[in-house]
Amino acid sequence: MTSTALTPAVDVRRSGERFHTRIGWLDSRHSFSFGQHYDPDNTHFGVLMVSNDDVVKAGSGFETHPHRDMEIVTWVLEGSLVHQDSTGHSGLIYPGLAQRMSAGTGILHSEKNDSWRIDAAAAKHDQDVHFVQMWVVPDTEKITPGYEQLDIGPALDAGELVVVASGMPKHGTDSAISIRQEHAALYAARLRPGASTTVPTATLVNLFVARGSVELEGAGVLGTGDTARITVGDGQRVVAGPDGAEVLVWEMHAALR
Incomplete structure (x- = not known):
């Protein structure tokens, strides 16, 4: 990885431009090259390698x-997602829960999607789970695998950007979960209609509209599934549309070679 000096720019990628995988149990849209989908000009942004928008059927x-x-x-x-791994960790991931797995060595x-089992008492046997999974290259290879999760739902009620995951020294212990990448941090915000926030001032910023719509200063309106890749971000203002919005924002200060 290298420090990055780039010309200020906003590159808007529309939802319909994403690679699309659709099979019986999975509907997945990929922001970057993934699996059978490959574009040599779209393999990553900063240290973010994967941003998959997945819907998985029950069972x-x-x-x-x-x-x-x-x-x-x-x-x-x-919905909810059940995680199990070879280190013995398991967890139920639901809206407002920050979760990180370090693959390491x-x-x-x-x-x-075990909703057919988890929600049996409520007879919700067919609820899809909708989630975004993001992969970041670590700053150190061959670390011991690890797992971390924390419910931050109450913090999101404030309607501001909340630090979900970070390895940046400036956040110290303020982030909900840690990642082994000192040049990156992930934020989330649930914005009420007309509410606003600002993206971090950073070398590279990736703003993903998970649902709803926003108006991004210098870029116009972004709808559900749209992404703005910002170079030399200077704290652009984001205003939620008439139905509100949920956004995921990566602040990055390095890029892959």
């Missing part, structure tokens, strides 16, 4: 599979 999910040397953050928008894990 289905990703079977046990490996990862290595990657910081993986999962953010659920609707190697880890196996599965992710399932």
Whole structure:
């Protein structure tokens, strides 16, 4: 990785431009090259390698599979997701819960929509789970695999950007969960209609509209699934549309070579 000096710019990527994987149990839209989808000009932004917007049907999910040397953050928008991994960690991920898995030297894990089991008492047997999974390259390879989660739902009620995950020294212990990447931090905000916030001042900023719509200063209106990749961000203002919005924002100060 290198420090990055770039010309100020906002590159808007519309939802419909994303790569799309659709099979019986999964509807997934990829912001970057992923799996069979490859574009040499769209493999990452900063240290963010993957940003997948997934919908998984009840009783289905990703079977046990490996990862290595990657910081993986999962953010659920609707429903619930069951995580299990080879280090013995397991957890139920739901809206407002920050979750991180460090793959490090190697880890196996599965992710399932077990709503048919979890919600059996309420007879909700067919609820989809909708989540965004993001992969960041760590600043140190071959670390010991790890897992962390924390419910930050109450903090989101304030309607401002909340630090979800960070490895940046400036955040200290303020972030909900930690990542092994000293040049990056993830924020989330749930904005009421007409409410505003500002993106971090940073070399690279990736703003993803998880739902709703916003108006981004210098870029116009962004709808659900749209992304703004900002270079040399200077704290642009973000205003939620008439139905409010939920946004995920990566602040980054380095990029892959």
